Amino acid sequence: RKVFSFLYLSAMHWIVSEEPPVPKLDVPSVEDLLLTQEYTSTTDKLQWLKIKLAITKEQIQQVAQLTAGQRNNHLWAMVRKNRLTASNFGPVLAAIRRNRFPPSLFKQILSSYDLSTKDAILWGITNKSVAREQYCSFGDAVVTETGVWLHESGVLGASPDGIIHRAATYNYSHQDPEVAELLEAIGLRPEIMEVKCPFSARNLTIQAAITSCKEIQTHNGKASYRLKQDHHYYDQVQGQLHILNKSACDFVVWTTKDIAIVRILQDAMWTPNMEKLDDFYFSKLLPIIQQ
Structure with a gap:
C-alpha cells in the first residue's frame, strides 16, 4: 500500500508539475507588428516597420542557436514566417531582372504551397544528414547543425545545412580553380555548408x-566540378555567405553512388x-503580407 501511495503521488506530481519553459525568441514577428495600434496610427508606416524589424548581433546569434x-524545431518555422530566406533569393532576383512578379512567386515565398510530401523534397530532407556524415569522412571534418541566421534588417534570412568547424581536406573542387593555390597558401577555409x-x-x-x-558542371571537361553561376543555388549560397558574413561555403551534391x-x-x-532583395521585400512582398 505504501509503494502504491508513493507511485500514485509521484504520478500526480508529474501530471500537475509545470511544463519546462519554452525558449523565447527575442525578435519581432512581422505579423504581430502589422497588427499593433502603434503601426496603424503611425504616419510613416514603412520607416516605422524598418526600425522595429532591425535586430542586433546578439539577437542574430540567439535566433541561430534557438x-x-x-x-x-518549431521555432525555425516561426522565424522564417513572413521573411525572405536564401532558398528563394534566386527566383526573386530572376523576377527582378524580368520585372515580372507572378502570384506563384509570392505563394512560394510565403509557403502557400505544401511541398513537404513531394518525393524530391522528402528525399533531400531525409538524406542531408547522410551527406553531412560522408563529408566528415574526408579528413576528419567536423560539422554541426545550425538554425536560421537573420540579416540585421530583420527581414532577410538564411539556413545553411551546417557550420563547418573543421573542413574536408581532400576530395573537393574549387569554384575558381585559378585561385585555388593562393587560397590553400593563406589557409582560407569554408565555414558553412549547403547540401x-x-x-x-x-x-x-x-x-x-x-x-x-x-x-553542377565539370570544369574544362575534367572531373573538377563547379556550381553554375546562373543557377538559383548560386544565389542561395551567396545569400548565406553574405548574411552570415563568411568567406567560403562547401557546396555538397550527394547521390547514393x-x-x-x-x-x-x-x-x-x-x-x-x-x-x-531588401527593396523587393518592402516594396513587393510586404504589401502581399499585409493583405
Whole structure:
C-alpha cells in the first residue's frame, strides 16, 4: 500500500508539475507588428516597420542557436514566417531582372504551397544528414547543425545545412580553380555548408549525372566540378555567405553512388543583390503580407 501511495503521488506530481519553459525568441514577428495600434496610427508606416524589424548581433546569434535543427524545431518555422530566406533569393532576383512578379512567386515565398510530401523534397530532407556524415569522412571534418541566421534588417534570412568547424581536406573542387593555390597558401577555409541531394540523379555517379543535374558542371571537361553561376543555388549560397558574413561555403551534391564538394568563395560582384532583395521585400512582398 505504501509503494502504491508513493507511485500514485509521484504520478500526480508529474501530471500537475509545470511544463519546462519554452525558449523565447527575442525578435519581432512581422505579423504581430502589422497588427499593433502603434503601426496603424503611425504616419510613416514603412520607416516605422524598418526600425522595429532591425535586430542586433546578439539577437542574430540567439535566433541561430534557438532554431538549430531546422525543420525539426518549431521555432525555425516561426522565424522564417513572413521573411525572405536564401532558398528563394534566386527566383526573386530572376523576377527582378524580368520585372515580372507572378502570384506563384509570392505563394512560394510565403509557403502557400505544401511541398513537404513531394518525393524530391522528402528525399533531400531525409538524406542531408547522410551527406553531412560522408563529408566528415574526408579528413576528419567536423560539422554541426545550425538554425536560421537573420540579416540585421530583420527581414532577410538564411539556413545553411551546417557550420563547418573543421573542413574536408581532400576530395573537393574549387569554384575558381585559378585561385585555388593562393587560397590553400593563406589557409582560407569554408565555414558553412549547403547540401543538395538531387532526386533525379539519386542513383547516378556525379559524372553520369552531369547531363541531368542542372546545378553542377565539370570544369574544362575534367572531373573538377563547379556550381553554375546562373543557377538559383548560386544565389542561395551567396545569400548565406553574405548574411552570415563568411568567406567560403562547401557546396555538397550527394547521390547514393557519389558525392561532389565545391568550395565557393563569397562573391563581391554579387553583393549589390542584397540591397535589391531588401527593396523587393518592402516594396513587393510586404504589401502581399499585409493583405
